[in-house]
Amino acid sequence: MRNVTKESITDVFMGYLGDDVNPRLREVMGSLVKHLHDFAREVNLTHEEWNTGIAFLERAGEISDAERHEFVLLSDVLGLSSLVDMLHSTPEGTSSSVLGPFHISGSPPLAVGGDMRKGFDAPVLLVEGTVKDTNGKPIPGxxxxxxxxAPNGLYSSQDPDQDTYSFHGFQTVGADGRYAFTTVRPVEYTVPSDGPVGDILRACGRHPWRPSHLHYIAEADGFKPLVTEVFPEDDPYLDQDTVFGVRDDLVMSYQQMPAGSFPETGFDLSGHVEGDYLKVTFDLVLVAK
Amino acid sequence: MRNVTKESITDVFMGYLGDDVNPRLREVMGSLVKHLHDFAREVNLTHEEWNTGIAFLERAGEISDAERHEFVLLSDVLGLSSLVDMLHSTPEGTSSSVLGPFHISGSPPLAVGGDMRKGFDAPVLLVEGTVKDTNGKPIPGxxxxxxxxAPNGLYSSQDPDQDTYSFHGFQTVGADGRYAFTTVRPVEYTVPSDGPVGDILRACGRHPWRPSHLHYIAEADGFKPLVTEVFPEDDPYLDQDTVFGVRDDLVMSYQQMPAGSFPETGFDLSGHVEGDYLKVTFDLVLVAK
Structure with missing residues (x-):
């Protein structure tokens, strides 16, 4: 339009959309732009603030690469990632939680009862449970x-001292739906705060800590994929996860187990459990498609 | 919070902000995140759509460099840049309009009455006017x-065949506030559509065209800087500028001037005007700080 005004520009934007635009795209872009414009009008956004925002996006682009996903991190600390998870969680199944920026594809096979600890100098943790449907029936395969x-608080992609797939594994459960592996207790850690997202956290008086957690992506034919995390109940950051990932049903507890008790788990752990160990039992409930 | 919900997450975000956060930052971030969350809830944003958005931002980061500003272009085609301009325009002065992604710093001095055409094969255009205050008084200096x-529709930064500062100039007006230079008629052109922003335009059924225009940044001691553009009244894209830059008071017209008439302009153009030429008169009105 020849004379766009600050009041009319949102309608002018909608008028620019072609008649045969995909209806969902029209809905999403229309809502996005309406909220973007409302935001700018509501705070009377200045040129200096706009410049700050553009410079932020450019810096986030510069620091991003195949392993550093600053825009995912931005979405995480603003709560958008968790919100999208919650919008599509199914109450009958295990809650989903943030994928985070550290997932890598191609993790090596990890047998049921296998070991991810690989001799790291930290107490053994046995994680086990059953993958089941909403009726409690195991899901074979x-x-x-x-x-x-790792015990140093770093994912392998952040840590030149770890192998690519250190503390990554891909497990296929058997007919009983049970999974199990030995590892170490994950530790609380900070999201990467040396980039522009870290600057936002500092400016907002926020800490960069996440409570310790294990990540899972659970998949099975006929079921919705589940991306989730589980958190120990005694973690100091459980109530202030900087990426908003904690849900009530994702909180678990560690049990201290006496030496020699592993045979009762039903898994042969003789190669990698000696002495006392910690145990977590956490079942994953998938929802049929 | 231990159990964030899709309803509570916006309040949880606000609760994470430190007590001593800059009040303006609290206002801007609070509004931004509220609108971001409302957008996601309103359209029930899916993981696939979220992924598309993240991939878009990453691609925009990848294509950006010192000369390609994809995030500025994104802001432009979504109307945010123009909206910020309009929020801070002062009605008594010349309207501001989008800076755009093609401004470069350090343009060479261009004397009043000087030439930016440099022998390009296109008709001569004389652009002249007065820089004045809201009382109509010239602003010396x-x-x-x-x-x-250039006549090919490209800015110098887009075109390996042009010098860095081709069709860029920096003019300081004299005591009478008058500015003048010879150039060629700018032409309508497309914003860069070979990147992710181009993909948005195509998906939205939008064209990438801007009406032809001249860019100015006018500055003077004691006055607010003015970033603006001026557009000819006969441009075919005047009513559908893809970056929403046209305002009523920024529309001008070309006058066809007979050969030999340039002395009446008061500028000595004998070195670079031969024969007929086009003339635009456009005054720039700055607002005191």
Whole structure:
């Protein structure tokens, strides 16, 4: 339009959309632009603030690469990632939670009862449970893509001292739906705060900590994929996760287990459990498609 | 919070902000995140759509460099840049309009009455006017940073065949506030549509065209800087500028001038005007700080 005004520009934008635009795209772009314009009008956004925003996006682009996903991190700390998860969670199944920026594809096979600890100098943790449907029936052949931090609080992609797939594993469960692996206790850690998202956290007086957690992507034929995380109940950051990932049903507890008790788990862990160990039992409930 | 919900997450975000956060930052971030969350809830944003958005931002980051500003272009085609301009325009002065992604710093001095055409094979256009205050009084010493497309529709930063500062000039007006330079008629052109912003335009059924225009940044001591553009009244894209830049008071007209008439302009153009020429008169009105 020849004379766009600050009041009319949102309608002018909608008028620019072609008649045969995909209806969902029209809905999403229309809502996005309406909220973008409302935001600018509501705060009377200045040129200096606009410049700051553009410079932020450019810096986030510069720091991003195949392993550093600053825009995912931005979405995480603004709560958008968790909100999208919650919008599509199914109450009958295990809650989903943020994928985060550290998932990598192609994790190596990890046998049921296998070991992810690989001799790291930290107490052994046995994680086990059952992948089941909403009726409690095991799901044979379900797969779990599992990843977590090393004891130093770093994921392998952040840490030149770890192998690419350190603390990453891909497990396929058997007929009983049970999964199990030995690892170490994941530790709380900070999201990467050396980039522009870190600057936002500091400016907002926010800490960059996440409570410790294990990541899972659970998949099975006929079921919706589940991307989730589980958190120990005694973590100091449980109530202030900087990426908003904690849900009531994702909180678990560690049990201290005496030496020699692993045979009762039903898994042969003789190669990688000696002495006392910690145990977590956490079942994953998938929802049929 | 331990159990964030899709309803509570916006309040949880606000609760994470530190007590001593800059009040303006609290206002801007609060509004931004409220609108971001409302957008996601309103359209029930899916993971696939979220992924598309993240991939878009990453691609925009990848294509950006010192000369390609894809995030500025995104802001332009969504109307945000124009909206910020309009929020801070002062009605008594010349309207501001989008800076656009093609401004470069350090343009060479261009004497009043000087030439930016440099022998390009296109009819001569004389652009002239007065930089004045809201009482109509000339502003001696005001500066104009001027840039435009070459006859091929490209800015110098887009075109390996042009010098860096081709069709860029920096003029300082004298005691009478008058500015003048010879150039060629700028032409309508498309915003860069070979990147992710181009994909948005195509998906939305939008064209990438802008009406032809001259860019100015006018500055003077004691006055608010003015970033603006002026557009000819006969341009075919005047009513559908893809970046929403046209305002009523920024529309001008070309006058066909007979050979030999340039002395009446008061400028010595004998070195670079031969034969007929086009003339535009456009005054720039700055608002005191």
């Amino acid at each position: 379900a797969t779990l893509d599992i990843w977590q931090t | 005001a500066t104009l940073d001027i840039w435009q497309t």
